[in-house]
Amino acid sequence: MLEKIKKEINSFKSKERAKINSYFFKTGKGEYAEKDKFLGVRVPVLRKIAKKYKEISLKDIECLLMSEIHEYRFIALVFLINKYKKERLNQEKIFNFYIKNAKYIDNWDLVDISAPHIFGDYLLSKNKEILYNFLKSHNLWRRRIAIVSCFAFIKNNDFKDIIKIAKISLNDKHDLIHKACGWMLRELGKRNKSELRKFLDQYYQKMPRVCLRYALERMSQREKEKYMKK
16 A cells, blocks of 8 residues: 555656745755655645545554655655544554654644644643643754644633743744744634733733734734834
């Protein structure tokens, strides 16, 4: 099955799109995805292929995750999300598999498609110590996993962790962390503007500008000007 999946993915590769993706996902020397390799296959195509192989094993998913090919890692996570949603009795096993293989979830799109659906969903009603362990990591992607996982909590109107995490992350050095925090704060605001205003009133002066801009996206123009001008 594994070779069949790879062959099908490869049949859609595009040199032109691979070049665009390599630039967009920062694969240049010294950039955060320097070793990433792209085939140039579009996301809708990968999702369509994933629907055809519902019985893929965790072993084959792990083989795809370990690949330097970005599209293989992406589809591996789509497989894993589908398996997590379908196999409710195996969710703990899949959650542990996700943690074990977190080192291969090493670009922002890989984090963003998977973290809320597996890491966050599993932790909804559980002890969240591991979330904060990820947040303390020196690894950029583990920190982003911790932040984006909060989307699952936010969707369930539980805002305490993203508020705490956004505060902890104010002094992070990477803009991908600030963008993720701003995104999650924006999602919080879509559900509870008073909670977002409360956070902004207390921390807007300390927030990196990119984080603040993301957080304010759904606010009125008057409120945007209020916080940005300050």
